[in-house]
Structures are given as C-alpha cells and as structure tokens.
Amino acid sequence: APTPELSKDVKLKEVSGILLQAATADSWSKIQTFEAKPDDLLICTYPKSGTTWIQEIVDMIEQNGDVEKCQRAIIQHRHPFIEWARPPQPSGESPRLLWSTFCLSYICPYSLPLFLYVARNAKDCMVSYYHFQRMSQVLPDPGTWEEYFETFINGKVSWGSWFDHVKGWWKIRDKHQILFIFYEDIKRDPKHEIQKVMQFMGKNLDEAVLDKIVQETSFEKMKENPMTNRSTVPKSVMDQSISPFMRKGTVGDWKNHFTVAQNERFDEIYREKMKGTSIRFSMEL
Ligand code: A3P
Numbered sequence: 001a002p003t004p005e006l007s008k009d010v011k012l013k014e015v016s017g018i019l020l021q022a023a024t025a026d027s028w029s030k031i032q033t034f035e036a037k038p039d040d041l042l043i044c045t046y047p048k049s050g051t052t053w054i055q056e057i058v059d060m061i062e063q064n065g066d067v068e069k070c071q072r073a074i075i076q077h078r079h080p081f082i083e084w085a086r087p088p089q090p091s092g093e094s095p096r097l098l099w100s101t102f103c104l105s106y107i108c109p110y111s112l113p114l115f116l117y118v119a120r121n122a123k124d125c126m127v128s129y130y131h132f133q134r135m136s137q138v139l140p141d142p143g144t145w146e147e148y149f150e151t152f153i154n155g156k157v158s159w160g161s162w163f164d165h166v167k168g169w170w171k172i173r174d175k176h177q178i179l180f181i182f183y184e185d186i187k188r189d190p191k192h193e194i195q196k197v198m199q200f201m202g203k204n205l206d207e208a209v210l211d212k213i214v215q216e217t218s219f220e221k222m223k224e225n226p227m228t229n230r231s232t233v234p235k236s237v238m239d240q241s242i243s244p245f246m247r248k249g250t251v252g253d254w255k256n257h258f259t260v261a262q263n264e265r266f267d268e269i270y271r272e273k274m275k276g277t278s279i280r281f282s283m284e285l
Pocket of ligand 1: 045049051053124218245250
C-alpha cells in the first residue's frame, strides 16, 4: 500500500482549461458520449455545495419518504456520478437519478433532462473544499489556508472555478428545465425547499411525509447515517480522522477561517468576477 505521503502526491490534469482528477481526464472522451434521457433527473453541483444533502432529499422524495428503501445502498450508488460511472454506464430504470459536476455545455445537446442545480456561497464552499482536500487522499494536498485561498480563487481546483460554474448555470437557468436552489435556503427553510424539489419532480407528498423528509435529511441524521456519511469509503481514499465528510453543515463557517484582510480581498475579487450577474447569496443566516 502506498504511504500516506506518497498517496497525497496527487496531480490534477487539465481538460479544456479545467483541472480534473487524472482518471476523469483520461476518460474524458468517453464521458462526453453520455446521453441523457428526457426523464433523467440530473443533480449538478460545484463540489462541496451540498450534493450529498440534495441527493438524499431527492431519493427520499422518490421513495415517498420510505426510510428503509433509502437504506438500500450508499448514496454514491443510488445516484451514479456520470464522471466516474464512465458511459455507456450508468444505465438503469427510468427515471434515472444521476449526479454530475459538468457544465451544461458538456451534456446532451439533444434530449435535455431535468436539472437540479444547488449553489452554495463561495466562502463556505472554499472552507468546505479546503477541509475536504485535507482528508481526501485522491485530491492534492491543499497546503496552508493562505495558499489554498489563492488556489481556490484562481480556480486551480478539481472541477475548475467556482465563479465560472455558478455564473454559467445561473445564466441558463430559465432556458432549460433547471431548478436552481441554494444551500443556504435549504438550511433556512428545509421544508419549503424540499417542497419545491418535490413539485419539480412531479410528486405530491402530504405534510407528514414532508416533515419526515426534513427530519431524516437533517445534518445530524445524515452524519450518523452510514448510507450518507461515507463511513464505508476506505481510509486510503478519505481519511475522516483528519476531517469528517459530514464536517459542520452550517452557513457562515467562513468567518472562522477568513482573516479581515482576506475577506476584503475576496469581496473585491468577487465583485470583479461576478460583475453583471444578478445572483445573490446569503453569507449568514
Ligand atoms: P461542510 O464541510 O461545510 O460541513 P458535497 O456533498 O457537495 O460534497 O458537500 C459537502 C458539504 O455539505 C459539507 O459541508 C457537509 O457537511 C454538508 N452537508 C452534507 N449533508 C448536509 C445536511 N444534511 N445539512 C447541511 N449540510 C450538509
């Protein structure tokens, strides 16, 4: 087995200006042959924006709040990740629930599926990604927080720039069947956002079921749930003794990481990079 030092000597590879994990980059041409079906539900997110959370919510809705059914497999298997499943997989019964970190331009120009995009404010996203890269053994070491600050704002992380990803999806949100929601809104009023997702999926669940879904998808529950907390992932891939996958699950943890100077600099860069977009994020609740 590789030593921890060696296993952290991970390099990303660039594809069309976007850094990706080597295995993903190497099978890029194959991944691009993925064909969506019109009744697919494709969850799209920038990393660390609440993918696992929305996946569990979607599956709970699909299973009409049946907790046992949602225990049938780990979340990564219930929502195959297109970039890892390597087409012609994933196949499966309709409606397929899938997950992708792609930008829209890479997916299916013909038969557009339903898209569910979850966005999280850039500062919390950066903090979450930093801790994730510390514990992930298949992503590069993030270095110090100061170093990572530069890496993140320059988009030199796996899946590229937060700014481009979020801006890109925001711009096209009205052109396709895209439900665009915010991590911070789910946190603020989970029932309301879960109801939106339910309607988008064409489902109709009663109040009691919705309340149950709110409870079952709380951070505390999902942190304890082996089907969502990644406890089945080997330490050689995720070393959760360094930082747990279900880390904090809050809005505003950035305040514990950003110095005053970093915050000012970030706000300035943010204004520049997000110029001309109408998207607004909550930075605290
Ligand atoms: P933190 O690192 O800030 O705690 P992804 O699934 O896209 O990788 O995102 C992971 C982030 O979502 C982590 O953020 C994780 O704790 C948070 N998360 C996962 N489940 C959650 C839940 N039920 N409620 C709130 N946050 C959740």
